[in-house]
Amino acid sequence: MSRFLFVVPPLVGHINPTVGVAAELARRGHEVAWAGRPQLVEPLVGGRATVFPCASRQLGDPGLLRSDSLRGPTALKFLWERFFGPLAHDMAPGVQAAVEEFRPDVLIADQQAVAGALVAERMGVPWATSATTSAGFTSLEGMPKVEEWIAGLLHDLRQQVGAPDGTADPRLSDDLVLLFSTEALVGQDASLGEQVRCVGPSISARPTGSDFPWKRLDPRRPKVLITLGTANTEVTPRFLAECAEAVRTRTDRLQAIVVDPSGTLPEIGDSVLVRRRVPQLSLLERVDAVVCHAGHNTVCETLWHGLPLVVAPIRDDQPAVAGQVTRAGAGVRVRFNRAGATHINAALDAVLHDPDYRAAARRVGRSFREAGGATAAATHLEQLAARTTGETRPR
Template sequence: MSRFLFVVPPLAGHVNAAGAVARALLARGHDVAWVGPESALRRLLGDGVTVYPTGMRPYGGQRDRGARALRSLWEGFVLPFARFTRPAVARAVAAYRPDVVAVDQHALAGALVATAAGLPWASLAPQSMELTEPLRALPRVDAWIRANLAAMWCEAGLPAEEYVDPRFSPHLVLGFTTPALTGPAPFPPHYALVGPALDHDRPDEPDFPWAALDPRRRLVLVTMGTLAEDVARDFYPRLVAALAPLGDRVQAVIAAAPHTVPDPPPHVLVVPRAPVLELLPRVGAVICHAGLNTVCEALAYGIPLVMAPIKHDQPVTAAQVVAAGAGVRVRFGRSRPAELRAALTEVLDSPPYRAAAARVAESFAAAGGAAAAAIHLERLATS
């Protein structure tokens, strides 16, 4: 039996993927513990997990778009989260004595502490941009991030001449996608693309009004991510206007705060949160922000997408889906109702989109998902 310590940020998409891998490790007889904000992790993982708490502090908002959004993500969250949690991560490593530390790319303290302790560590890459395109399109932001990472390395007392980018483990990088989506990028040998890590036993799944679903209509799921409420307020009215004339053939479920979706027609159901994995077998199309978790969950079920990317890695992921033939990209800020409606009917009615989504789904199944990720971590622990 080996001991694995997961270091993750308190973000559902990141924790859900890591949680699926952790449960696969537990099923193989290993021991697992977590480092992070305790209340958030227990809500997402359940009360039965071992959590070494880091505490939580306010972080900067995420209203920016484009290059400014990426820099604000790092400046307002990723870097201060790493500095704030590093002492707690060090205490957890000393107390738990793991064989391997599994580190989300946005929880950099895990990489710094594991390196200082001489422990093997694996990077968990829950997004597209830094796995496949390390910010080449934004050289100034890339240079700024790299300079801050190098400074943080030295702040942790690590020798400058031994610097390793803490986003990318030299031992193992786990990507929750496959080349069917990323394209034929030349990944190093220690990169393992295992496909999405899905687990239907998520403890935090919400209640849902299943009786309200109409089997005579094509079901469309709309989810713009957990952090998009402020910036999506203008998008939802345009989307509702796009859906309004489709009531004879489409039923939509929008996962959003009800006050952000004004006056939905009867065939549009608005819920604060949706049990996505339970809904997907019934869904004909997904409208989303092109977050990698949502995209891969949909494609794992062979469901085509309409994507309105907002920021961060989402344009990269949307471009990958379009290149794979499994979806359509629309403009988040400027698409009018007619354009949104045309995109939705195109993916619903054109068989090539579903066929392409099915090909990606086959690649995901072959890659192995959470079970394959657990095997790679197991090998790292015994190497």
């Protein structure tokens, strides 16, 4: 049996896909561990999991919020300069300690936790990429200067925490890239190398808690889940308020479940239920559409359930993912900073009443299920471990 080490950033949407893959590897008898922020990883992977601590910043750090006013290349450069670059510095010592103690046969590095790849290359450990967002395969097209700038930043990081003479792109393993999506969403024109395996979303059971008011869901009304992720709390109140107003004024008696981590949005009778957190996977089995920030994890989980989307991207990879949703015909895009109740109402009308959106969502969802998810990802990792057994490992 083999040992697999997952290196993950402090982002829930990037940890969640590894949970199902790790569970499948463990079911097959392999040893599994994580390197990341224990406070985030342990509640998601279970209290008995082995988690090696890595220092890191939170994406919700107030210093990063000004990136919401930036767009395109400037926003991407800001994110690498202020978050991904410092994150690599912060995580590298913890990753090295994890490799030295756990001695993995294969290290799986999240695409945005490049410390994992840089340390693996330096220590001679075979590594794979966990691509928990597909935006990286399309978002730099037509931006060669940005790609050149990022390549320079990665070169500097390699000199500081990696192998100075290394050549691999730490965002994309030469041996294996697990892309948790399919061409039905990413698009057939995406730049996918021969080592990329489109496995679809890795979806596994999560703790649901017992405090959600399931009895308040009205079976007579269509329902929509409204969620803007866990890293955007400071900038979401205006948009959530407009969503609530849109639901309040509808004549078809729509019911909404709004995720408001800040706890500032008031409920509106039984039309707008507000919770700080929700059991998202369980809710997706009961709602008719989703309004979200185009976070890759939420988008894929929604489409897995065959539901259409209204997407309001805020920052980072979200505009690229929103573009994938609209090109696939599975949703409508609105402007996060400008959309009011009227715009949101029109978008909801489209996805709830035009059958083409639901048909497209179901088409993408079928492609996800056929791709194999966690089971397929685990098989590819086993194959990589088998190919590399006997190579030099850290001592």
